Amino acid sequence: MTDREVPAARCAVLVGPYTSGKTTLLEAMLHVAGATHRKGSIIQGNTVGDASAEARHRQMSTEPNFANCEYLGEHWSVVDCPGSVELMHDRNTALMAADVAVIVAEPEVGRALTLAPLFKMLDDFKIPHILFVNKMDKATTRVRELLEALQSVSSRPLVLRQVPIRDGEQVTGFVDLASERAYKYGSESPSELIELPEGIKAREGEARQEMLESLADFDDTLLEQLIEDKVPATGDIYEQLTKDLQQDLIVPVLFGSAESSHGITRLWKALRHEAPTPAETAERLGVALDGELAASVVRVLHQSHTGKVGVARIWHGSVSDGMNIGDERISGLYRMMGTEHQKVAEAGVGDLVALGRMESPQTGDLLTAAGPNRDSGMLWPKTPKPVFAQAIVPKNRQDEVKLTGSIAKLIEEDGSFVLEHNADTRQMLLWGQGEIHLQIALERLKSRYNVEVEVERPQTAYKETIRKGVRQHSRFKRQSGGHGQFGDVHVEIQPLPRGEGFRFNDKIVGGSVPKQYIPAVEHGAKEYLQRGPLGFPVVDVEVTLYDGQYHSVDSSDQAFKTAGRLAMSEGMPNCAPVLLEPVYGVTISVPSDFTAKTHGLISGRRGQILGMTPKLGWEGWDEVSCNMPQAELADLIIELRSLTFGVGSFEWRFDHLQELTGRLAEQVIQSRQEAAEH
Ligand SMILES: Nc1nc2c(ncn2[C@@H]2O[C@H](COP(=O)(O)OP(=O)(O)OP(=O)(O)O)[C@@H](O)[C@H]2O)c(=O)[nH]1
Numbered sequence: 007m008t009d010r011e012v013p014a015a016r017c018a019v020l021v022g023p024y025t026s027g028k029t030t031l032l033e034a035m036l037h038v039a040g041a042t043h044r045k046g047s048i049i050q051g052n053t054v055g056d057a058s059a060e061a062r063h064r065q066m067s068t069e070p071n072f073a074n075c076e077y078l079g080e081h082w083s084v085v086d087c088p089g090s091v092e093l094m095h096d097r098n099t100a101l102m103a104a105d106v107a108v109i110v111a112e113p114e115v116g117r118a119l120t121l122a123p124l125f126k127m128l129d130d131f132k133i134p135h136i137l138f139v140n141k142m143d144k145a146t147t148r149v150r151e152l153l154e155a156l157q158s159v160s161s162r163p164l165v166l167r168q169v170p171i172r173d174g175e176q177v178t179g180f181v182d183l184a185s186e187r188a189y190k191y192g193s194e195s196p197s198e199l200i201e202l203p204e205g206i207k208a209r210e211g212e213a214r215q216e217m218l219e220s221l222a223d224f225d226d227t228l229l230e231q232l233i234e235d236k237v238p239a240t241g242d243i244y245e246q247l248t249k250d251l252q253q254d255l256i257v258p259v260l261f262g263s264a265e266s267s268h269g270i271t272r273l274w275k276a277l278r279h280e281a282p283t284p285a286e287t288a289e290r291l292g293v294a295l296d297g298e299l300a301a302s303v304v305r306v307l308h309q310s311h312t313g314k315v316g317v318a319r320i321w322h323g324s325v326s327d328g329m330n331i332g333d334e335r336i337s338g339l340y341r342m343m344g345t346e347h348q349k350v351a352e353a354g355v356g357d358l359v360a361l362g363r364m365e366s367p368q369t370g371d372l373l374t375a376a377g378p379n380r381d382s383g384m385l386w387p388k389t390p391k392p393v394f395a396q397a398i399v400p401k402n403r404q405d406e407v408k409l410t411g412s413i414a415k416l417i418e419e420d421g422s423f424v425l426e427h428n429a430d431t432r433q434m435l436l437w438g439q440g441e442i443h444l445q446i447a448l449e450r451l452k453s454r455y456n457v458e459v460e461v462e463r464p465q466t467a468y469k470e471t472i473r474k475g476v477r478q479h480s481r482f483k484r485q486s487g488g489h490g491q492f493g494d495v496h497v498e499i500q501p502l503p504r505g506e507g508f509r510f511n512d513k514i515v516g517g518s519v520p521k522q523y524i525p526a527v528e529h530g531a532k533e534y535l536q537r538g539p540l541g542f543p544v545v546d547v548e549v550t551l552y553d554g555q556y557h558s559v560d561s562s563d564q565a566f567k568t569a570g571r572l573a574m575s576e577g578m579p580n581c582a583p584v585l586l587e588p589v590y591g592v593t594i595s596v597p598s599d600f601t602a603k604t605h606g607l608i609s610g611r612r613g614q615i616l617g618m619t620p621k622l623g624w625e626g627w628d629e630v631s632c633n634m635p636q637a638e639l640a641d642l643i644i645e646l647r648s649l650t651f652g653v654g655s656f657e658w659r660f661d662h663l664q665e666l667t668g669r670l671a672e673q674v675i676q677s678r679q680e681a682a683e684h
């Protein structure tokens with residue numbers, strides 16, 4: 007690259023726990039870069055990010071916010087991710103655009119654990135990341151204590167780059183440990199270079215030494231210098247810091263206050279000097295750069311004014327408005343500034359742009375000149391399985407089709423929603439990552455598509471079966487005017503082992519029931535089994551037709567079907583019917599400190615613990631596997647999260663049906679009967 011060439015645009019993604027100040031930091035970064043005239047605030051509801059109706063209403067980020075700016079002549083995209091653990095999938099996919107991630111954390115030791123899954127994700131994907139400790143204006147914790155706590159959740163060493171200058175408890179500035187320059191924070195103005203205060207020299211020297219020792223772990227020359235007590239050149243230190251961040255060897259730590267715009271310039275400078283280039287990021291992600299175009303779609307958006315757009319980061323080649331990708335034409339090319347779209351004619355390597363009116367791209371696709379490639383082998387995060395469901399019913403019956411169409415669009419935007427039409431309970435279930443996640447979906451349905459829904463509790467898919475067999479003789483006979491109806495059957499009803507379903511045997515000899523009527527008997531029996539004596543679908547039952555009678559004029563398919571049904575309804579109540587409840591195999595993952603509590607949680611929910619193993623690849627975490635009734639799973643995630651600072655999670659799959667007796671069974675049967683009477 008020559009001096010005059012403009013470097014490729016880079017992308018920083020802001021991540022971190024709920025309410026740590028990411029959206030405020032985006033606002034401060036844009037303001038310091040000169041991209042906005044005034045700095046908005048969350049309270050006043052006028053920030054660039056969080057401009058969607060749902061985000062403004064909740065005063066929290068409900069989706070990633072995309073913004074663009076120039077900082078000292080270089081182009082940057084900054085993506086501000088939602089912090090809620092329920093919106094983790096949005097964050098993970100947005101991170102696939104990142105050259106560098108900025109973890110925004112609060113100076114609270116107690117919240118350190120909430121960062122564990124995020125650090126793990128960044129480590130797994132080798133995404134270079136800087137830690138920005140925010141809210142220093144109201145910090146009561148010492149930075150050193152905070153770093154100790156955070157180091158326990160990071161596999162990479164945290165390297166403090168600044169020490170705070172304090173006036174009493176108030177942080178009024180910082181010393182940059184690489185340059186050894188001291189700065190005093192300005193109010194609404196840039197920090198001012200000051201003399202290194204006397205009182206901080208000892209602390210500064212000690213912290214600088216610690217920083218250098220961390221760096222020396224990755225560089226022999228530096229190590230030798232330290233051993234020989236030589237002072238390394240400032241330029242060499244910066245170079246080492248840059249190399250170590252780019253290779254994801256260390257986590258540099260900066261601090262400041264997004265609210266007061268303190269420490270923002272320092273953050274920008276670190277990003278500008280030390281973040282990797284898009285070419286390096288493409289290599290890390292395993293993007294092939296051999297064709298004319300390579301761009302990855304990190305999100306799709308459905309918007310009324312632009313139709314469906316794909317938000318893509320360009321790794322190779324360029325795109326222009328009106329150009330074809332595969333056989334689809336880009337109609338409108340935009341840079342995004344929150345919900346505002348700025349039209350551009352062209353975009354090149356490093357840019358993060360919205361491609362207008364493109365139907366085919368999906369999140370995770372690699373766009374090439376030939377079209378979207380869904381199977382590019384590029385590194386990509388897994389979609390989390392849903393853990394929480396609500397049954398939804400449109401308030402207006404006529405909205406049913408519109409509802410499913412609108413939800414399909416929400417799912418395209420955020421693949422961690424799932425819509426299920428449950429055949430057993432006949433409910434439409436919206437699945438997601440938690441209560442807030444689903445509420446946001448319902449708010450979007452209303453604000454964007456004008457579809458309102460009522461929410462109901464998901465029903466458990468109970469079944470029933472029998473414990474003993476009977477022989478049953480039933481006759482259906484009706485004489486009305488001309489033709490009558492006649493069907494007479496002898497059946498044996500027997501229980502089958504669990505999981506066998508329904509079986510029908512024909513043991514008729516000598517034509518006591520003519521061949522052509524036998525399927526009708528089976529049909530009638532099956533029809534009855536949709537709702538057994540307890541009110542639920544019947545499973546694991548065998549019906550054997552072994553005798554019967556017919557009438558040459560009055561017998562018909564219909565008559566034998568009714569006879570089959572009648573035999574079941576008369577015989578089944580004598581077969582000791584019993585309720586069956588679905589039981590799921592559940593694997594709960596928690597930090598080991600919470601394993602004992604998790605056992606309590608499982609037994610409190612009628613679960614049966616099957617085993618416990620250390621979680622593979624997660625130091626200090628356990629996986630507890632158990633069987634748990636479906637009825638108990640409904641709000642498991644809520645209790646699990648409240649027990650584990652939000653970091654516990656679980657996966658589930660249907661395992662088997664299990665007999666349910668006693669008081670619980672009576673309640674289930676009774677409420678089913680009451681529902682049927684209404
Ligand atoms: N005192 C102080 N408050 C801050 C600072 N930064 C943000 N806040 C406040 O913290 C609250 C949350 O700020 P946001 O910027 O919305 O936090 P966020 O990380 O984007 O939150 P989510 O998107 O919901 O995860 C708001 O009330 C901010 O005003 C800061 O530096 N100091």
Ligand SMILES: [Mg+2]
Pocket residue numbers: 028029030056066067086087088089
């Ligand atoms: Mg936010």
